[in-house]
Amino acid sequence: MSIETVTPRARPAEVPGSPAPARPSHGRPAIGFLLPFAVLYLAFIIGPAVYGLVMSFFDASLVRSGLGSFAGFGNYAEALQDPDFWSSLWHTVWFTILTTPPLIVLAFVLALLADRVNRGRWFFRLAFFAPFILPSAVVALIWIFMYTPELGLIEAALAKIGITSPAWLGDPNWAMPSLALTTVWWTLGFNFILYLAGLQEIPRELYEASAIDGASPWQQIRRITIPMLGRTTTLVAVLQVIASLKVFDQMYLMTSGGPNFATRSILQYVYDQGFTNFRLGYAAAISMLFFLVVLAVSAVWFSLVRRQEKEV
Amino acid sequence: MALTTMGGAGVTQEKIEQRHRLFNRICFGVLIAFALLWLVPLAWAVDTALKPNAETTRTTWLIDNPTFAAFQRVLDDTAILNWFGASLITATMTAVGTVITASLAAFALSRLRFRYRNLVFWIILAGIMIPGQVLIVPQFREMDALGLLNTYWAVSLPQIPTAIAIFIFKQFFDGLPRDLEEAARIDGAGWFRIYRQVVMPLARPAVAAVAIFTFVTSWNDLLWPLLVLTNPDLMTVPVGLATVQGAFGIRYADTMASAVLGAIPLVAVFLLFQRNIVEGIAGTGLKG
């Protein structure tokens, strides 16, 4: 669970305007109130961000003090020519492609169903949301066991209906879909809750009116629910894409990025280069490139939100 | 709306209602099926943890000799109790630190007028754009230089300044009525007293949302504590489970028992605070 994933849509219009000239200014108390946050923010976010940027231009090493020799754009040039960088970036994108559609569509469908049901809503919330609050390590332990060849529950279940299982985590072609399936199970609850909340915002009268007009449930969904949930879907989609791009835990825990690096994500590549190969400068450069990717996705989000707000 | 034209001739009101009832019943069935499917992995983990190791090689839900021995072995052989302690300390430190610093800053942004307020607000807004994960390399160096590696401070401190918490608080403060604090102002109360005695008591829902989220996020974090906590006695639950998982080898009952034990604290948190968590997500995610 990540606190970033509950980002409210930024509404620049709400940023307080300039203070009215007639009222007194509170400069001094304001500094006092902002100081604790500002100190930590500068020390642990802005400072490291600047230091990381600087470091990316040096051959810094984990086991040598200081920045090491100046590398100019050498680390960036190396990363752009490094097939492992591109493959881990692709694995990250591939993971995002595999997880995002089911996490949006399935969460939407299940929330839609749950919204129509009056009984036992707490049970559905529990069932879908409980996995989401588990630590990734717990999820990984359970699913590694589920995927175990010969003894795993999935292989046994499929064998009953006559399907021969591949080596879920052992086959380079199946490992990523297997991780994606685990992730869908794990994080579906978050989107489910977002959609459920969105659904409850839709005025009941709309449904009642349309029912009186003879609309079938399917027509209601198509003509009322889906259009009314447009904003929620934008939010869910962007949060989902960003969360998926930042994937690390599942690979690290379940496949160690294998087999044969087929599931190494970009963050794991940063980890491998920086902390296994000791190449901090290079890892910092890869981090910066990854940051640009996330920024680009965020920029797309902003423009989508802007457009939607204009439409509303 | 175009819907008014949809009333088909010949479809009686009763028929429509019947159709809706049927549809709702199908919804319920599908939903139940999915919910049960979703619970299978958790149930399977608990089931396996209650088996003796020798029985885990048969893929069946039945347990011939149910036992808590696997839990006992995990408690004896791993430092899992230490991990609980470490997780509790780091997550509490992070949650408390976040609530305090973010609510103070949000109060200033919501209630005080000062120059560059917009600028400050935008700088904090920009912080949301930086995913913490891209900073692990410089942050590790920093913690090394500060001599904080293998301490809980290294885990907590970088997690405390979260811009999003400020937004949640600010949004909440903006919605609070101002009569009470204006009365307090007239009585000569300082800003800090207003913050502490007037605004914060009213802001309990926001405090709960931020505290619970931060606690759960911090408890579940893997990458960062994996880097800074390398001593097995100091590890948090996720790091401990991730690091020593290989030690169990093919003793599946033990592995699942460790997973179940690792899950228990947060399941408890979830059951206690289910409504806060759900409303927190819904509220902060959508109404922003």
Added chain:
Amino acid sequence: MQVPDTPHTGLSRRGLLRGLAAAAGAGAAAALSGCSTEVLSGLTASRETAGSVEFWNLFGGGDGVRMQQMLETYQRANPQVELSAVTLAWGNPYYTKLSLATIGDKPPDVAVSHLTRMKNLVEADLLQELDPALLARHGLGADRFTPRTWEAGLVDGRVFSIPLDTHPFVMFYNTDVCEKAGLLDDSGALAPLDSPEAFIDAMRRAKEVTGAYGGVVAFISETATPWRIFQSFYSQLGGQVIADQGREVVIDDAKATEVLTFLRGLTADGLFPAAADYQGSIAMFAEGQAGFYFQGEWEISTFQTAKTPFSMTLLPHLFREGPYAVQADSHTFVLPRHPDDSPERVDRALGFVASMLDQSRTWAEGGHVPSWQPFLESAGYREMKPQSNYASAAEAAAYDAEGWYSGSGSNFEIVMGSAVGGVMNGQVAPAAAVRQVRSTLSGLARTPSPI
């Protein structure tokens, strides 16, 4: 107290109280049961090491079980020492963890390291140098270890590690199959295979008996094993892949192509399966579908448990251009740099290491060739079969070449192993594989060492 009216009624007072009570309860419980001084030391960065030995290892499976026995023996003999042993997941994560712990000033007192990974730890200044006089005082002088293993572990003549064993790549053979194929001599031992032709002939005869394959080696989803078999034969030709601390790629096209062509021939002719992963290769040998199996000696326990009729011997000396060589590595004990450098702590650590070496017999049962001469030269070891059949491999060990990206489980092995696997699988021609390897390794060789 009455909860004031709030615009958001998300949290009820009862809910909050319940939550606080639960949190307090959980906190108290943790404080009582879990929060030992160790946990609290995470707040103060204090270190309490008096009278304890913290030991990290990477032994799973059968090795882990035997290591556990050895630790129990040590604990019984030294009840006053507070021993905490931690088994961490194998491979790169282990070395990452060890490095980070040392950088973070909380290293274990003793850790296991592969010999080929130890040198990079030394380069990175993460290990404590061991004074020969001090070692001798603990009975750990150089003269008590296999010379090849000891010397391979020296860094510029200085001691940083104490070898526990050598684990060579060996040949397992199914005794029933080999007997039926007429490959055993009168004493029941495998007749020597001293050329590629003799080897291929033996595989062909074994294949006739099994009806499936002659031999099997894992190379699908697996990079260490194909690297090991390649390195063994390539070293017999006198070949080297990298030199000068990894700064130069010196792979010999002719020799490498010769070995790769030979290996590809085995799978192309159906003598070996054209696709076998680690577990699959074990299953094939255990079930008698292959008469020969090539892997590190540690799989001995697997086949003993499976009751396979088998024996083990040296990987044959097929390419006789050079002296006998076989890929191997060694487990060593190292003492990471520790903020507490008191002689008492170091003495405790070395006492622990000495106790482990004294139990070399237990360790050797798992297949590893002990480096501890007092046991290696004893009748007890000579009678230990099939372990002692391949003891001489330790003296012919071809360790991975030095370089910041080299060593067991390293990027180097992954690059090499993938290429060899690709050839054996028929996806890449031998010459193309050599070109591919040269280009990838050159990239690593050009990168200035981060250590």
